[in-house]
Amino acid sequence: MIIKLKTLWKIIRQLSGDDAYEVYLKNFAKHHCNHNNTDCSTPLSKADFFKRWQDEKWQGIKRCC
Amino acid sequence: MHKSLRSTLWILIATLGATAISIIAISRGESINALWFIIAALCVYSIAYRFYAAWIAATVLAVDSTRATPAERFDNGRDFVPTHKWIVFGHHFAAIAGPGPLVGPTLAAQFGYLPGTLWILFGAVLGGCVQDMVTLFLSTRRDAKSLGQMARDELGAIGGTAALIATFSIMIILIAVLGLVVVNAMKHSPWATFTVSATIPIAMLVGIYMRYLRPGQVLEASALGVVLLLMSVVGGRYIDEHDNLRLLFDHEGLTLAWSIMAYGFAAAILPVWLLLAPRDYLSTYMKIGTITLLAVAIILLQPNIKMPAITQFIDGSGPIFGGKLFPFVFITIACGAISGFHSLIASGTTPKLLSNERDICMIGYGGMLLESFVAIMAMIAATVLEPGVYFAINSSAGAVGSNALDAVTKISAWGYPVTVEQMENLAKQMGETTLFARTGGAPSLAVGMASIFGKAFGDGLLAIWYHFAIMFEAIFILTTLDAGTRVGRFMLQDMLGNIWPKMGETSWTPSVILTSSIVVAGWGYFLYIGVIDPNGGVNILWPLFGIANQMLAAIALCVATGILVKSNKLKHAWITAAPLTWLAIITTTAAWQKIASPDIKIGFFSAATDLADKLASGTLPAAKAAIAPQLIFNLQLDAWLTLTFVILLWIIILDMLRVCWRCVTGKPILPLTESAYKPSSLLDDWVRD
Known part of the structure; x- marks a missing residue:
């Protein structure tokens, strides 16, 4: 039961983008670099990452009728 | 499972589905249970998904699970992210499902429940789902390119330009008609107006919370927003009952239209984090929550359908919109059966998250099945109302008269009895002053939803349920409106940038203000005319939107057919x-x-001529004579616009046929732009857990 609730929580976090920063950190650790960033030593802070992520997410057509 | 057991199961599903459809189709006179609609839909969907979709994926498209998707190849942890299939499904569904599948079936219910229901079921499994799935596949194989880009690359400049113009014009018409739906729901309703207005500061608060107070805490901020939204629904009653406060929110349609235009302009130039992004979160939760609630309520309550299977209005004399069953039921229900707009989401947005090609079937085809199911529920919510009540809410004053007694007499004479007392009681129960002539579909859907929710979860809160339903529709209509205005602005900046590069700079203030004003003026014009039109405006704008949306779908299918032929799949291009x-x-x-x-x-030109004759002979009442010149101009404009749409459609069809002909006869054509095969390394990775 607890495992199921945990999975549900994980799905809700993934769907809403609540875990976006953690995904980014994982990706950074894997590639040791930001794809669009020349600075490869430290990842962005949570606030900075979120700003970029939100601005990028809102380019182009995202919603329909 | 054992093979014979599996066959037996599918035979059972097929039999059950066939039974449900025959019950829906044959039933005349006696009311039938809404559960049959649900059963018919689920059986049709499962058979189509298991056999047709699976066959398309395996044989026609030949999806390759060993091939790396754009999400894997360009993984940057931000927009290109390989994501678990159910999460992608959630994002894709939230993006494609808007107010369209709720409004269309509600309007099409004037023909009775049967034609709309059959078109929603079969249009989706044979048309809409295929379009979404094939577009998703093609974009995935082309580095997540947009539909317009694919049209340019594969068919040529003509196809690309047509796709661009179609997208822009559909956006303008869509926003205007959706704006009109909201205006009609808020007109002289202080409760609804307060609740809808409250969504704006609530969204801003959520935006500031996410950006500055607790950066990135999306769920915390959204939970706060949802609680505030629900409070605003309840608080609206207090406003409505307060003598002075209610005046602040009690407005004419035209005032509301101007406010919506001001809002749309503000939303297009304000930073996304302040209004657009947080509003989108809230509307997505509301949408998914309410749709789930509606499904649960329908299954629990199993309401009876009161609308006849087919009404006399199939002859084209319908009060909600004119036109015969063929072709207008197919135009009125676009979203829910086949919607061209989806191809814009399926190309560009969703492929950036897709971790494996084998999920294309479930996300592309399955996502549209779910949207079709939403349309079926909207059809149920519209047809559980007494038909007399349904027509009284949805018929404009121009169609049945502005006097309540005239309206009920006329509607009762059609064979759908309704009384003034009945409508007054209903309005009182819903916390409104009147429900007559509330065109646009949102109010009648809200009454239907409120009565279903009320019966399933307690009757005492009807007014709250009604305003909850209005808020739920309004919040994502406004999300489409502001996101659409912004996208329109970017498209216009891009187009003007070709002429004067400075205009293409998306952050140059003069360009931002100019392009946003042009886009708002574009849809604002149609909204304005819709509001002053005594026939309600929806009767003109909704068919125009349907034609534009189906035209975009035709463009997506042209691109898909062209590519299938070019990939030597002529045999399966059907x-x-x-x-x-x-x-x-x-x-x-x-x-x-x-x-x-x-x-x-029906005819724009004949309506314009008729109005001009009446104006010239002086038979029009003074109020109508004053606006007649504007209405005449608008009718002519609509006619030319429709003609442009249909010419655009045929240009791209002929262009596609030209490419196919050259391909079949071995003449040189633009090469396929499919990206090269790269093996996936995600097969056993975390993403597939």
Whole structure:
């Protein structure tokens, strides 16, 4: 039961983008670099990452009728 | 499972589905249970998904699970992220499902429940789902390119330009008609107006919370927003009952229209984090929550359908919109059966998250099945109302008269009895002063939803349920409106940038203000005319939107058919060519009738001539004579617009046929732009857990 609730929580976090920063950190650790960033030593802070992520997410057509 | 057992199961599903459809189709006179609609839908969907979709994925598209997707190849942890299939499904569904599948079926219910229901079921499994899935596949194989880009690369500049113009014009018409739906729901309703207005500061608060107070805490901020939204629904009653406060929120349609235009302009120039992004979160939760609630309520309550299977209005004399069953039921229900707009989401947005090609079937085809199911529920919510009540809410004053007694007499004479007391009681229960002539579909859907929710979860809160339903529709209509205005602004900046590069700079203030004003003026004009039109405006704008949306679907299917032929899959190209042919037939017929029909309820030109004659002979009442010149101009403009749409459609069809002909006869054509094969390394990775 607890495992199921945990999975549900994980799905809700993934769907809403609540875990976006953690995904980014994982990706950074894997590639040791930001794809669009020349600075490869430290990842962005949570606030900075979120700003970029939100601005990028809102380019182009995202919603329909 | 054992093979014979599996066959037996599918035979059972097929039998059950066939039984449910025959019950829906044959039933005359006696009311039938809404559960049959649900059963019919689920059986049709499962069979189509298991056999047709699986066959398309395996044989026609030949999806390759060993091939790396754009999400894997360009993984940057931000927009390109390989994501678990259910999460992608959630994002894709939230993006494609808007107010369209709720409004269309509600309006089409004037023909009775049967034609709309059959079109929603079969249009989706044979047309809409195929379009979404094939577009998703093609974009995934082309580095997540957009539909317009694919049209340019594969068919040529003509196809690309047509796709661009179609997208821009559909956006303008869509926003205008959705704006009109919201205005009609808020007109002289202080409660609804307060609740809808409250969503704006609430969204801003959520935006500031996410950006500055607790950066990135999306769920915390959204939970706060949802609680505030629900409070605003309840708080609206206090406003409505307060003598002075209610005046602040009690407005004419025209005032509300101007406010919506001001809002749309503000939303297009304000930073996304302040209004657009947080509003989108809130509307997504509301949408998914309410749709789930509606499904649960329908299954628990199993309401009876009161609308007849087919009404006399199939002859074209309907009070909600003019036009015969063929082709107008297919134009009125676009979203829910086949919606061209989806191809814009399926190309560009969703492929950036897709971790494996084998999920294309479930996300592309399955996502549209779910949207079709939403349309079926909207059809149920519209048809559980007494038909008399349904027509009283949805018929404009121009169609049945502005006096309540005239309206009920006329509607009762059609054979759908309704009384003034009945409508007054209903309005009182819903916390409104009147429900007559609330066109646009949102109020009647809200009454239907409130009565279903009320019966399933307690009758005492009808007014709260009604305003909850209005808020739920309004919040994502406004999300489409502001996101659409912003996208329109970017598209316009891009187009103007080709002429004067400075205009293409998306952050140059003069360009931002100029392009946003042009876009708002574009849809604002149609909204304004819709509001002053005594026939309600929806009767003109919704068919126009349907034609534009089906035209975009036809463009997506043209691109898909062209690519299938170019990939040596001529034998199987019918999977997209067949729905394309059908769309070409219905949009061309509908467009022709809208332009050339001598019936003033259908033909734009004949309505304009009729109005001009009446104006000249002085038989119009003074109020109508004052606006007649504007209405005449608008009718002519609509006719030319429709003609443009249909010409655009045929240009791209002929262009596609030209490419196919050259391909078949071995003449040189643009090469396929499919990206090269790269093996996936994600197969056993975390993403597939």
